[in-house]
Amino acid sequence: MPDVKPAQTHPDALIEIKDVHFAYDERPILRGLSLNVRKGEVLAVMGGSGSGKTTLLGLIGGRILPNKGKIMVDGQNVPKLDRSALYALRTRFGMLFQFGALFTDLSVYDNVAFPYREQTNLPESVIRDLVLLKLQAVGLRGAAGLMPSQLSGGMARRVALARAVALDPMLMLYDEPFTGLDPISTGIVGRLIRRLNDAFGLTSLVVTHDLDASLKIADRVIVLAEGKVYRDLTPEDVRTTSDAFVRQFADGLPDGPVPFHYPAPPLVDQLLGKSSAGEIAP
Amino acid sequence: MSSVIEMIEGLGRSVLSALARLGLAGRFFLAIMMVIGVPLRRFSLLVRELYFSGVRSILIIVVSGMFVGMVLAIQGYEVLQRFGSSETLGVLVALSLVRELGPVVTALLFAGRAGSAVTAEIGLMQATDQIAAMDMMAVNPIARIISPRFLASVVSMPLLACMFSAAGVFGAYLVGVKLIGIDDGSFWSQMQAGVDFRLDIVNGLIKSLVFGVAVGLIAVFEGYYAPPTAEGVSSATTRTVVTSSLAVLMLDFVLTVWMFRGLNG
Numbered sequence: 215m216p217d218v219k220p221a222q223t224h225p226d227a228l229i230e231i232k233d234v235h236f237a238y239d240e241r242p243i244l245r246g247l248s249l250n251v252r253k254g255e256v257l258a259v260m261g262g263s264g265s266g267k268t269t270l271l272g273l274i275g276g277r278i279l280p281n282k283g284k285i286m287v288d289g290q291n292v293p294k295l296d297r298s299a300l301y302a303l304r305t306r307f308g309m310l311f312q313f314g315a316l317f318t319d320l321s322v323y324d325n326v327a328f329p330y331r332e333q334t335n336l337p338e339s340v341i342r343d344l345v346l347l348k349l350q351a352v353g354l355r356g357a358a359g360l361m362p363s364q365l366s367g368g369m370a371r372r373v374a375l376a377r378a379v380a381l382d383p384m385l386m387l388y389d390e391p392f393t394g395l396d397p398i399s400t401g402i403v404g405r406l407i408r409r410l411n412d413a414f415g416l417t418s419l420v421v422t423h424d425l426d427a428s429l430k431i432a433d434r435v436i437v438l439a440e441g442k443v444y445r446d447l448t449p450e451d452v453r454t455t456s457d458a459f460v461r462q463f464a465d466g467l468p469d470g471p472v473p474f475h476y477p478a479p480p481l482v483d484q485l486l487g488k489s490s491a492g493e494i495a496p
Numbered sequence: 497m498s499s500v501i502e503m504i505e506g507l508g509r510s511v512l513s514a515l516a517r518l519g520l521a522g523r524f525f526l527a528i529m530m531v532i533g534v535p536l537r538r539f540s541l542l543v544r545e546l547y548f549s550g551v552r553s554i555l556i557i558v559v560s561g562m563f564v565g566m567v568l569a570i571q572g573y574e575v576l577q578r579f580g581s582s583e584t585l586g587v588l589v590a591l592s593l594v595r596e597l598g599p600v601v602t603a604l605l606f607a608g609r610a611g612s613a614v615t616a617e618i619g620l621m622q623a624t625d626q627i628a629a630m631d632m633m634a635v636n637p638i639a640r641i642i643s644p645r646f647l648a649s650v651v652s653m654p655l656l657a658c659m660f661s662a663a664g665v666f667g668a669y670l671v672g673v674k675l676i677g678i679d680d681g682s683f684w685s686q687m688q689a690g691v692d693f694r695l696d697i698v699n700g701l702i703k704s705l706v707f708g709v710a711v712g713l714i715a716v717f718e719g720y721y722a723p724p725t726a727e728g729v730s731s732a733t734t735r736t737v738v739t740s741s742l743a744v745l746m747l748d749f750v751l752t753v754w755m756f757r758g759l760n761g
């Protein structure tokens with residue numbers, strides 16, 4: 215009994231997604247997803263692996279097109295934009311990819327300088343100051359001369375964050391910013407996300423399956439399941455709710471509404487050779 | 497009966513998917529052409545790729561050219577002296593190199609040395625989301641990453657083929673004149689008289705240019721569309737070498753037929 219509220223037109227919504235359907239080939243990933251993201255909030259998007267979280271970010275960024283539905287960002291319908299309008303909109307986005315996606319042939323400094331060099335006509339001396347300020351903000355001014363291969367996972371994520379906020383975006387998209395980080399790095403990145411959001415008046419969408427980390431920084435948590443927004447909660451709700459699905463997620467239970475087992479014939483049948491042999495590898 | 501149908505179905509499917517891939521490559525080529533001005537305006541982008549693809553291939557090209565030239569001299573001398581015309585060795589070697597071996601062997605070596613590296617590099621950039629990240633930063637990856645690498649291949653190929661031929665001629669000179677003892681003067685003067693600028697040198701350059709387009713396109717295409725996994729990138733790298741080599745040899749045949757049409761008519 216998913217209790218999704220119908221999407222209303224909020225005047226304070228930066229992103230309005232209405233009834234979006236998306237399928238890879240024949241396999242439906244999103245099935246009528248609707249979602250509003252308010253200006254200034256940090257929204258955590260949760261959901262199991264393969265629930266379509268990265269797909270959702272791709273749709274918002276206009277990298278993939280929905281089969282059906284509207285995706286309004288700051289009053290523009292993303293799937294309908296032509297290339298130059300889309301690129302104009304994207305200069306106001308910052309995106310942090312799952313593993314940072316730093317350019318491996320450029321140094322830390324040049325990675326952060328990249329957006330300025332490509333999108334502005336600023337002189338190198340000004341770019342230098344801006345890059346150092348951004349690196350200072352993520353605590354890595356001292357690493358400016360390193361190459362991406364010399365960074366730890368957490369440092370790479372922070373450099374990518376400095377690069378993502380270089381052009382002072384209005385919207386930040388984070389894809390699994392905590393994956394593969396140790397607890398200290400997770401805390402650092404989480405606080406940075408919150409601090410950047412509040413200091414620069416951004417709006418942030420944080421896709422993650424790390425519940426603890428997202429509860430610490432999010433204003434609101436949505437849970438994706440079955441291609442829809444399955445739950446829309448405050449962090450407080452998540453801690454107290456008795457909803458079986460959210461509890462399974464929150465408490466890390468192996469079995470529940472999300473089954474532990476991949477669909478299979480009954481074990482006894484298969485062991486006794488009653489089900490067809492084609493279902494297991496010889 | 498049903499197995500025959502299945503076979504025909506399978507054949508049809510693979511023909512269709514090959515055609516679809518060819519169409520995709522054609523669209524990709526057009527997309528590159530739309531932004532080919534970018535590496536010309538921002539010359540530093542092109543220079544970097546010229547260095548990695550072209551300059552770093554010079555050594556292997558020159559050494560291979562030397563050896564091919566030396567072998568040509570030995571083989572050619574053996575045949576020519578039967579007809580008592582060993583002083584024409586210079587022409588034979590120069591024509592073989594400039595018309596055929598220079599462009600073709602250079603393209604094959606270039607595909608293995610530089611083309612595969614370009615495919616692997618772009619494939620890895622794709623697999624690690626670097627291309628997606630660039631696209632999300634509103635920088636067109638076709639303009640910024642793909643077109644300089646493609647153009648570098650087109651520009652490098654004729655230059656490398658010239659170096660290959662020059663090294664080959666030098667190798668033939670070493671073996672033919674210094675070692676076997678053919679007359680120095682007739683080696684060079686016969687060569688000068690026997691090689692036509694328009695028919696031989698320009699045609700050889702045209703071949704190289706076409707091979708540069710083919711190898712460059714295959715290398716960037718395979719990298720860009722490589723599945724974002726370790727196996728995906730490694731098999732794309734292999735495909736670049738195999739497909740480029742086949743394409744070069746087939747194009748060479750077509751171009752040779754076209755260039756020497758009407759010679760016997």
Ligand SMILES: Nc1ncnc2c1ncn2[C@@H]1O[C@H](COP(=O)(O)OP(=O)(O)O)[C@@H](O)[C@H]1O
Pocket residue numbers: 238243261262263264265266267268269270
């Ligand atoms: N390019 C693609 N082609 C086909 N299927 C894909 C592709 N990308 C992702 N998928 C599939 O779509 C589903 C959703 O993917 P994704 O949005 O990346 O999930 P999440 O980020 O929530 O883990 C997954 O099952 C994945 O296998």
Ligand SMILES: [Mg+2]
Pocket residue numbers: 267268269389390
């Ligand atoms: Mg994902």
